[in-house]
Every structure is written in C-alpha cells, then in structure tokens.
Amino acid sequence: MKGVSLILLCVVVLAGLSLLSLGIGRYPVSPVAILSWLFSGECADRNLPVVLLGIRIPRLIAAVSAGGALAISGAAYQGLFRNPMVSPDILGVSSGSGFGAAMAILLSMPVATVQLMSFAGGITAVMAAVAVSRVIGRNNDSVLVLVLSGIVISSLFGALLSLLKYIADPLDKLPAITYWLMGSFADIRTAELGTAVVMVLAGTIPLLLVSWRVNVLSFGEEEARSLGMHTGLMRVVIIVCATLVTASMISVCGIIGWVGLVVPHISRFMAGANHRRNMPVSFLVGAGFMVAVDTIARSAAPVEIPIGIITAVLGAPFFIWIMKRSSARAW
Numbered sequence: 001m002k003g004v005s006l007i008l009l010c011v012v013v014l015a016g017l018s019l020l021s022l023g024i025g026r027y028p029v030s031p032v033a034i035l036s037w038l039f040s041g042e043c044a045d046r047n048l049p050v051v052l053l054g055i056r057i058p059r060l061i062a063a064v065s066a067g068g069a070l071a072i073s074g075a076a077y078q079g080l081f082r083n084p085m086v087s088p089d090i091l092g093v094s095s096g097s098g099f100g101a102a103m104a105i106l107l108s109m110p111v112a113t114v115q116l117m118s119f120a121g122g123i124t125a126v127m128a129a130v131a132v133s134r135v136i137g138r139n140n141d142s143v144l145v146l147v148l149s150g151i152v153i154s155s156l157f158g159a160l161l162s163l164l165k166y167i168a169d170p171l172d173k174l175p176a177i178t179y180w181l182m183g184s185f186a187d188i189r190t191a192e193l194g195t196a197v198v199m200v201l202a203g204t205i206p207l208l209l210v211s212w213r214v215n216v217l218s219f220g221e222e223e224a225r226s227l228g229m230h231t232g233l234m235r236v237v238i239i240v241c242a243t244l245v246t247a248s249m250i251s252v253c254g255i256i257g258w259v260g261l262v263v264p265h266i267s268r269f270m271a272g273a274n275h276r277r278n279m280p281v282s283f284l285v286g287a288g289f290m291v292a293v294d295t296i297a298r299s300a301a302p303v304e305i306p307i308g309i310i311t312a313v314l315g316a317p318f319f320i321w322i323m324k325r326s327s328a329r330a331w
Helices: 003-023 031-040 048-080 093-106 111-136 142-167 173-182 190-209 211-217 221-226 231-253 259-271 275-299 307-326
Strands: none
Touching: 003 031, 003 048, 003 259, 003 275, 031 048, 048 190, 048 211, 048 231, 048 259, 048 275, 093 111, 093 142, 093 173, 093 231, 111 142, 111 190, 111 231, 142 173, 173 307, 190 211, 190 231, 190 275, 211 221, 211 231, 211 275, 221 231, 259 275, 259 307, 275 307
C-alpha cells in the first residue's frame, strides 16, 4: 500500500476508534448521538455534553497524544541507534520522570507541581546521559557510549526512586507513588492537558520533518557523514524532540511501557523501513492503540485498571510473536 493511502487508512481507523471510545463507558452513548452533538451542538440528553467535555474528550486527546508521542519517539530512537530493541526510555527519561513525580508526591505538592517535576526529572536524566557520554565517549563509538550512559543514568534514577518509595508513608504516599508509576488517564482534565499537547506538537512536527534524515542515519555514522550530514547536530535534534514528547506525556499520565517498543515494529510491517512513512504511521498506530487500551482500562472492570498494566499484558506476548516472526530475517 502506498504511503498516502496507508496514512489515510490509519486516520480513518483512528477516527472510528475515537468515536467508539467516546461512546463506551459507565454512561453509554450511541455514536449517532455523539455525531449529532458534534455537528449540530444539540442533543436530547442534557448529560451528554458534561460527560464528553468534562471526562471523555480530554481522555481521548490525552490517549491520542500519549500513544502517538511514545510511538514516534520509539521509531525515531530505533532508527537513530539502529537497534529494534530500543524504546523511548533508553536514555533514562522514564526513570527520571518517575523520580521527579515521586519527589513531588512525597512532599505533598499540588498536581501541577507533580507534573512539572516529572517533566524536569525526565529532561534532567536525558541531559545527564548525554553529558556522561560526551565526557567518556570521545575516542569510542559515540552511539554505543550514549546508550550505555543512558542505561547507567536510568539505573541511578531508578535507585533513587526506590529510595523515595522506601521512605514514603506506606498508608498514604507510597500507594499514590505506585499508582502514578503504573500510568493512568483518570485524572486528566482540559486545563492541565493543553501544555502537554503543545509540547507533543513541538516535538512531533520536527521529527516528521527530519524523518528522511533518520533513513540516512540508519546507514551508520560514516555513511551519513560521507553524504554531507552533520550527524552530531542531527542526533541532538532527534534526542531533544523525542525526549520532549516523551517527558511531556509521562508528566501528565505516568509511565506507560511497551508502546514505544512494540508499535514501531507494527508500523514497519505496514509501511516498511522508510522512516518518511514509518514515523507518521507509528504516530497514528500508537494513538489508535492507546485509545483502545484506555477504553479497555476504564470499562473492562468495575475499578479502572492502570494503563501500564494493560500495555504490558498486550505488549509482551505481541513482542514475542514479532521476534519469532523476524528471527529468520535481518531487521
């Protein structure tokens, strides 16, 4: 299937999933009523605007933004590092964000401050990984050193997070930290969503614009330099944009795993290895996947299931299937 046709198909599927998601829940609403209200502004049910505007549309926007952000950053990182096992948290953004949020929760700070410290923690972790790689990687493979630095920084912030959980009040703070780390859209509201969406757009648009350069970087640094590309600058641009979109969504919905690892593989099956097609398709597939997962999370059980649990339950066996299918051929 051609790139434009595939992207249009993904948009249509995402729109259909979004419509179904708006209608499913404790207060079921028919798709006809939703479409009628969206296009005419009128509805027989006076509760419908409250349910949609107050709860479901903000959650839908958050799910689309989070799924798309994690998926496109995962696709960008996998192309940059030429490794299909790379995910958006390879440089420590998830552990840094978790540490920042846990610190704010432990200090009884308001929700806005929790989000701000989560974002700051994720950015700080990635900056630390880049700084360490620059200090020790001058005479080595810079990409390999950067990945190893990210693993070290991620472990460090993970240990600090464990320390905060150890000293947290087990009856109050510890459950709040644990629930936040599992990821959820339950507390999403329009006022706190706007900044995160703007940051996602600010990072996603440049990633899409430089997607063809990721193709060149995937050949290797020497080949990219021989074609006239400033590989160091391009690596910085991709890392900054991918970190921006990942940290901004983690700060509002918590840590959600597997999306940035699994969805780019699905997109490669659909669109091929060309990142000009793969990255926009990854964003749309990730958005649709997250909309479906969020719908399951809030409607499959009497109590809402954390998003991170569902993505792990779905992602792990699917990734095993992907590895089995891909084992006979090179990535």
